[in-house]
Amino acid sequence: MSLSMRRTRLLMVSSAAGFAGAAYSIRAVLDGPVEQYSGAALSGAIVYTIAIFIWPPVSPAVAGGAAIAYCWFIEFAQLTPVPGAISQRSWFARQLLGAQFDSVDVAWYPVGVIPLVAAHWILRARMRSRTDPAPAASSSGV
Template sequence: MLRTDSARRLLALAAAVAVLAIALLIRALAGGPLEQHSGTALYASMIYAGVFFLRPRTTPLVAGAVAVAFCWLVELSQLTGVPAYLSERSLLARLALGVAYDPLDMLWYPAGVLPLVAVHVLLRARATARAAG
């Protein structure tokens, strides 16, 4: 079990890099809906890892809720036109904020986070049982 915040942050950073690598691989090899929807789900997965980078002692359920809420907030902000405006001027803004609202994305964010929460809860329970037993 990881005992230090530094180790947890390092693991969160490694997870985010791995998710980014998977997203880029899918983008290079696939196209169409697979690329779009997997990218949305993987974006949410990176945000989940980012929560642990910023707050390493966060519980999986809280991190999952924060990640989904953040993604929904970003998606809803696209209704204002501000992300589109910023995306025209910056590739980083385009990658982080997107361009246009897509209601289907609202479903894909939890799809990217919920499996991670479930696995994380199971791994923590296993580690706790091992430490107690």
């Protein structure tokens, strides 16, 4: 594994921990809509970091699409009794699967993912511009 892949993965672990810490801090201090909406957005952000951790070379759009699709899959799975039953037995499972469907969460997952996609795209473009050689000067004399 290359050094850049290791750095990327370390950054993703750190980012996921930071997003989780932010979510639990908000939950500890606030109650109501801010807690709920920020929790969904930060969950989407965590899933995005997991996508990059799993496959660092993935494009921002693919990682973002996969993160949103996964979050929506988990949310819509909550329309069945399975996640709720599993979540009753385990705090960890409840954090991963949730317990009940909330249509508002469906809208808030992209709020956590889209800014990361934009930042990833910008960083990737800057890194490419640093590593690409300058274009050769035209010899046409124009």
